[in-house]
Amino acid sequence: MNFDDIKSAWSNDNDDNVVVPSSVDQLKTLQLPVEKLRSNMKIEFYVQLFSLILIGFLPRYTYFAPVLIIPFYVVYFVAVAISVYYFFKFHLFYKQLNTATLRSKDRLYALYYEAKLSIEMYKSYAYTLIPFALLEMAMHMASRQDSKMKAVFQAAVTNQAIAITMVSVFLAMLLLLMAITTFWVNSYYGKYMKQIGKVLEEFKEAA
Amino acid sequence: MKSREKEFLDLIETHKGIIHKISKMYMDAEDDQQDLTQEIIYQLWKSFDSFQQQSRFSTWMYRVALNTALVFFKKEKRKLAVTDMMPEHIATEDNVAAAKELQLAHFYKAVQKLERIEKALVFLHLENYSHKEIGENLGISEGNARTKLSRAKDKLKELIKQQGYEF
Missing domain, CATH: 1.10.10.10 (Winged helix-like DNA-binding domain superfamily/Winged helix DNA-binding domain)
Incomplete structure (x- = not known):
């Protein structure tokens, strides 16, 4: 056998098993990593939106010290403003994914780098929100009249050692939540990013 | 069926050999080949508006189909059901x-x-x-x-x- 033999056999290869659908509506897709990213992004968007709305009602369904309500909403609206900015960015990327076609190699490169960038942006968004979440949580805990935390917060104002411990705990929680976020993003999107990376690597080697 | 859709499906029917060969080259298991075939047709349809009538349909089709195959990944849970592709009767x-x-x-x-x-x-x-x-x-x-x-x-x-x- 040689390549001419293969070419000859190739040109006679039977294509009867390709079933062309009778309508394009019958086509199902979700096999490309970008499509999967897109679908995961959509799900996450709804979950995050729902969570943000829910947090906004926190002072209504749990006790909040009246003095902390305004600080709570200041922090909350800053977090909402940041979210709106990121949601807008993600929306642009999402739209781009929807209209993106694989008609050219350049388009393919652009799309895949864009996907990579968006995941990184998503991580930075999540990291940005963590301190806000912790602040809201701290305010919530400080509000509870029966809470031991209230006494601790009050003690921290005069006792430096307690204040340092509290800041350390805050930072430790921050780091822990960042690690959890990274783990979450990597397990939810990482698989597809790995696939994308593999394709990009091959392109790079071939160029 | 809309005329644009019909025109597209007729063209696919005429050139389906391209899809068949690409699917077989890129996927070993028959189920994955079928999935890739579907994905290619879907991506072709999605890009169909960008197809310029002055270029040959097959030329454009090669490009989109190959690009799709390059970024297509088989389903993870599906175990490789690769049978030895040399049926005995052929040998x-x-x-x-x-x-x-x-x-x-x-x-x-x-x-x-x-x-x-x-x-x-x-x-x-x-x-x-x-x-x-x-x-x-x-x-x-x-x-x-x-x-x-x-x-x-x-x-x-x-x-x-x-x-x-x-x-």
Whole structure:
């Protein structure tokens, strides 16, 4: 056998098993990593939106010290403003994914780098929100009249050692939540990013 | 059915051989081949508005279909049901058609072990594309296409020989 033999056999290869659908509506897709990213992004968007709305009602369904309500909403609206900015960015990327076609190699490169960038942006968004979440949580805990935390917060104002411990705990929680976020993003999107990376690597080697 | 959709499906029917070959080159299991076929047709439909009537449909189709195959990944949970693609009846018959089928079966089995880009190079070569056209399709230079194709062919030859088939 040689390549001419293969070419000859190739040109006679039977294509009867390709079933062309009778309508394009019958086509199902979700096999490309970008499509999967897109679908995961959509799900996450709804979950995050729902969570943000829910947090906004926190002072209504749990006790909040009246003095902390305004600080709570200041922090909350800053977090909402940041979210709106990121949601807008993600929306642009999402739209781009929807209209993106694989008609050219350049388009393919652009799309895949864009996907990579968006995941990184998503991580930075999540990291940005963590301190806000912790602040809201701290305010919530400080509000509870029966809470031991209230006494601790009050003690921290005069006792430096307690204040340092509290800041350390805050930072430790921050780091822990960042690690959890990274783990979450990597397990939810990482698989597809790995696939994308593999394709990009091959392109790079071939160029 | 809308006329645009009908026009598209008719064109796919005429050129379905391209999809068939790409799916077989890129996926080993039959289920994955079918999934890739679906995905290619879907991506073609999605891009159909960008198809310029002045260029040949097949030329445009090669590009979209190959790009789709390059970024397509098989379903994870599906276990590789790769059967030895050399059916016994082929190996024992010795008429010309059976010989061709056997050659092709060896070829498809070997080609699975190539890298994605190498598969694209071999595919375009078998479709009689020049080095220049291959380079244009894959976004690499003509010289690079020549070198890479030569390497891919050598690799393929070696793989076919490893299957115990004379090359």
